[in-house]
Amino acid sequence: xxxxxxxxxxxxxxxxxxxxxxxxxxxxxxxxxxxxxxxxxxxxxxxxxxxxxxxxxxxxxxxxxxxxxxxxxxxxxxxxxxxxxxxxxxxxxxxxxxxxxxxxxxxxxxxxxxxxxxxxxxxxxxxxxxxxxxxxxxxxxxxxxxxxxxx
Amino acid sequence: xxxxxxxxxxxxxxxxxxxxxxxxxxxxxxxxxxxxxxxxxxxxxxxxxxxxxxxxxxxxxxxxxxxxxxxxxxxxxxxxxxxxxxxxxxxxxxxxxxxxxxxxxxxxxxxxxxxxxxxxxxxxxxxxxxxxxxxxxxxxxxxxxxxxxxxxxxxxxxxxxxxxxxxxxxxxxxxxxxxxxxxxxxxxxxxxxxxxxxxxxxxxxxxxxxxxxxxxxxxxxxxxxxxxxxxxxxxxxxxxxxxxxxxxxxxxxxxxxxxxxxxxxxxxxxxxxxxxxxxxxxxxxxxxxxxxxxxxxxxxxxxxxxxxxxxxxxxxxxxxxxxxxxxxxxxxxxxxxxxxxxxxxxxxxxxxxxxxxxxxxxxxxxxxxxxxxxxxxxxx
Numbered sequence: 001x002x003x004x005x006x007x008x009x010x011x012x013x014x015x016x017x018x019x020x021x022x023x024x025x026x027x028x029x030x031x032x033x034x035x036x037x038x039x040x041x042x043x044x045x046x047x048x049x050x051x052x053x054x055x056x057x058x059x060x061x062x063x064x065x066x067x068x069x070x071x072x073x074x075x076x077x078x079x080x081x082x083x084x085x086x087x088x089x090x091x092x093x094x095x096x097x098x099x100x101x102x103x104x105x106x107x108x109x110x111x112x113x114x115x116x117x118x119x120x121x122x123x124x125x126x127x128x129x130x131x132x133x134x135x136x137x138x139x140x141x142x143x144x145x146x147x148x149x150x151x
Numbered sequence: 152x153x154x155x156x157x158x159x160x161x162x163x164x165x166x167x168x169x170x171x172x173x174x175x176x177x178x179x180x181x182x183x184x185x186x187x188x189x190x191x192x193x194x195x196x197x198x199x200x201x202x203x204x205x206x207x208x209x210x211x212x213x214x215x216x217x218x219x220x221x222x223x224x225x226x227x228x229x230x231x232x233x234x235x236x237x238x239x240x241x242x243x244x245x246x247x248x249x250x251x252x253x254x255x256x257x258x259x260x261x262x263x264x265x266x267x268x269x270x271x272x273x274x275x276x277x278x279x280x281x282x283x284x285x286x287x288x289x290x291x292x293x294x295x296x297x298x299x300x301x302x303x304x305x306x307x308x309x310x311x312x313x314x315x316x317x318x319x320x321x322x323x324x325x326x327x328x329x330x331x332x333x334x335x336x337x338x339x340x341x342x343x344x345x346x347x348x349x350x351x352x353x354x355x356x357x358x359x360x361x362x363x364x365x366x367x368x369x370x371x372x373x374x375x376x377x378x379x380x381x382x383x384x385x386x387x388x389x390x391x392x393x394x395x396x397x398x399x400x401x402x403x404x405x406x407x408x409x410x411x412x413x414x415x416x417x418x419x420x421x422x423x424x425x426x427x428x429x430x431x432x433x434x435x436x437x438x439x440x441x442x443x444x445x446x447x448x449x450x451x452x453x454x455x456x457x458x459x460x461x462x463x464x465x466x467x468x469x470x471x472x473x474x475x476x477x478x479x480x481x482x483x484x485x486x487x488x489x490x491x492x493x494x495x496x497x498x499x500x501x502x503x504x505x506x507x508x509x510x511x512x513x514x515x516x517x518x519x520x521x522x523x524x525x526x527x528x529x530x531x
Contacts, residue, residue, distance in 0.1 A: 019275040045387070048396040056387040056398065074399075075297070077289035077341040083280040085268040098281065100290050100390075102399050109396045110281055110290075123297040134278065145279050 014141040018134060021050035024066055027144055030131040035067040035146060037107065046107045069129035071103040071148065078118050088135040088143075097121055101148050115149035126151040152246045154364035156374035157529070159188025160492035163258075165355035165479040166324040173205055173356075177213035177258035180356035180485075184256070188360040189370050192217045195360070196250040198224045199240045201233035201257035202484035204270070213258065230271075231431065231519020233257060234357065234487030235382045235527060241361035242380045251366040256358035257489075259482035266352050271520050272393045284520075285349055285434065287391050289341035292436035296343070299451035303343045306435035307334040308457045310348050310477055313432060316464060317474025319504035322489070324353055324480040334435075348435035348477070355482030357489040375495045378418035378512075378528040383410040385522030392520045406524040407444040407516065414514070414526040415446075422446040425468060426510040427497055429490035431518045432475040438462075442470065445516060445526070469507045472497065487525060490515035498531040 015027035024034045038051040042059035048067075053060050082093035089096065097113035099121075113121065114130055127148040134145035161183025163176040177200070185192055200210025210224045229236040234257040241253035268282035276282045295301045311331055317323035329347055337347040367374040385406035388397035404412070415421055422445065430445065432438040439453035447468060448456055456462040462470035473479060473493040476486065494513035496502045511531055518524035 018279060019273070022275075045398060045400070075290045075294035077286055077293055077344075078339075079280065079283055079286060079341055080339045083268075083277070083283050084266075085272075085277040085282055086274075087280045087282075088278045089280050096280065098283075098286055098290070100294075100397070106399045107396055108399050110394065112279060112281070123293065143278075145275075 015144050016137065016141045018143055018145040019049060022048065022146065023131065023144060030144065033131055034069050035109070035129060037065050037067050037105065038062040039065045046105045048107065048109055065105060067107070068104050070151070071101040071127055073121065073123060073125045073127050074100040074102040074108050075123055076100065076113060076121055099127065099148060101127055112147040113149065114147040120150070153248055155242050155245045155377045156362060156364050156367045157359050157377060157491065157495055158190060158362050158367045158371035158374050159184045159186070159360045160495045161185070161187055161358045162322045162489060162492050163356035164322045165353055165482055165489065168354050173209065173258050173260040174213050174216060176260070176354065176356040177209070177256065178216045180258070180358040181213070181217065181254065181256055184254070184358035184360050190252060190360055193220060195220070195222060195252050195254050197222050197244060198254040198256070199237035200224065200226045200484070201228070201237040201488065202226060202259055203228050203230060203233055204259060204261050204483065209258065229382060229523040230521050231481070231483055231486060231517045232382050232523035232525040233484045235380065235517055235525030238359065238361065238488065238491065238527060239380045239382050239525070242377055245361055245363050252360065252362045254358065255361055255488060256356065257485035257487065258356040259484040260354045261352040261482065276393060276395060281395070282393070283341070284392050285341045285344055287394070288434040288437055289344045291390065291440060292343055292434070295436060295440060301436065301439055301454045303335060304331065305439060305454035305457055306343065306348055307331045309432065309435040309438045310334045312457060312463055313471050313475040313477040316472050316505055317478030320474050320478070323474045323478045324351065325474070325478045344434050344436065350433050350476035351480040353480035353482050355480070355485045355489060357485040357492050359488055359491050373499050375498050376530045378420070378530045379414035380525070380527045381410045381414040381417065382523070382525040383413070385524070389522040391518070391522070405444050406522055407441055407518050407526070408446070410524050410526040411445045411516070414528050418528040418530070420512060420528065425512050425514050427469045427472055427494065427507045427513045428516070429471055429473060429475070429493055429513070430516040432471055432477050433481065433519070435477065438470065438475065441516060441518065445514070464505055464507060472502065472505050472507055487515060487517045487527070490517070491527065491529070494529050498529055
């Protein structure tokens with residue numbers, strides 16, 4: 001992934017999120033965009049992205065919430081082999097860390113950890129959201145993926 | 152509800168068999184189970200085939216080679232618990248009195264290495280590099296280490312134990328002993344999980360002839376009772392493939408714990424009554440965590456079972472005497488029924504050099520994608 005600050009200054013290309021509903025809009029300034037989720041109006045459980053029903057209690061009343069861009073590293077690992085299928089990361093493959101990030105809204109999100117030293121990661125460390133261009137799609141739009149980085 | 156027994160079991164070895172068709176592998180396992188039960192194919196009234204990566208109507212394609220008898224044949228799939236769902240269908244059909252003899256079997260033929268991610272993950276997860284099954288095991292392991300002090304050494308010892316158990320299992324894929332040093336120094340897959348701590352997706356087939364106790368008395372000399380067969384799915388949240396997020400609130404009991412509690416209640420026993428356990432060691436730390444979730448030891452003490460030799464053959468509660476998934480691999484559709492075949496042999500005293508002396512009660516456990524898990528308890 002390229003550096004967030006660098007891609008933030010490129011406005012000429014259309015930007016789309018890696019999955020519709022995962023990020024706030026607009027994406028013109030990636031330092032301002034955040035992860036987006038849904039909160040169940042009945043039980044309060046929070047999910048990533050747009051949800052039409054609650055996986056916890058089954059209620060259908062869901063409200064959109066903006067998720068904090070700071071969290072704690074609940075746990076993590078390092079992927080030492082190229083992930084299978086149509087992985088869009090660097091080629092040749094570079095090992096990278098994946099974490100389970102606990103956010104104050106009461107959700108833990110699985111996310112790549114970027115801009116970090118693989119040997120300095122530890123459980124409970126403070127991390128913050130980083131949005132970067134992952135690849136360019138068939139229409140020439142920049143596809144924006146999320147990751148977290150040590151604060 | 153009627154008493155349900157397993158009258159016979161059969162296995163095709165686990166491993167990789169090149170161009171050998173899955174139809175042949177499945178037929179061999181079914182034929183072995185029929186022979187073991189002393190029951191003719193024409194007496195079987197229904198069949199359930201567990202498979203995940205094989206084509207539609209695999210069950211019917213396999214069983215037609217034994218003669219098309221016109222019985223209902225259905226393929227079932229519940230990821231790693233597929234075989235338990237096939238067994239559960241047979242169990243319910245017989246317990247209810249609807250049938251007297253049902254075949255539950257599983258077969259799988261999978262490509263080497265990572266499984267096709269598009270079968271379970273969304274496209275964005277694959278593109279971001281998050282469609283990696285061992286990633287979930289490793290993240291769970293890392294947290295278990297932080298919370299309870301589980302160690303990579305304990306995980307290595309689990310792998311050493313299971314590989315040692317498989318030495319004399321003719322159906323296992325890997326029958327070579329490994330040392331702690333070898334396990335720890337094998338290639339890192341996802342920290343702290345090394346190559347010799349993960350199971351291989353592979354090929355195999357397993358079959359069980361399930362019937363009423365009354366029918367078995369007339370045919371089989373060595374029936375083993377199915378005291379409970381409980382497939383379940385998880386409540387929210389579920390931290391295994393293909394989850395993208397989980398709740399940070401206090402979690403409800405895991406699907407393994409819920410299935411186990413129901414199975415113990417159904418069987419009228421507790422974990423202290425078990426003589427052996429075959430559980431889902433997709434990776435070495437999963438054996439430690441599943442031991443705790445099944446109530447075999449207090450939470451956080453799963454590592455002690457291997458440290459103190461409790462889970463060895465000859466210990467107080469042998470775990471994975473067959474060698475587990477670490478040695479047999481995971482031919483997904485066949486996996487639970489492979490555990491069942493091993494446990495039936497153990498309870499009949501026919502497990503050879505890996506026999507658990509005097510075994511009377513055994514538990515089989517699987518857990519996997521989509522929040523699926525199952526616990527089956529067998530008794531003699």
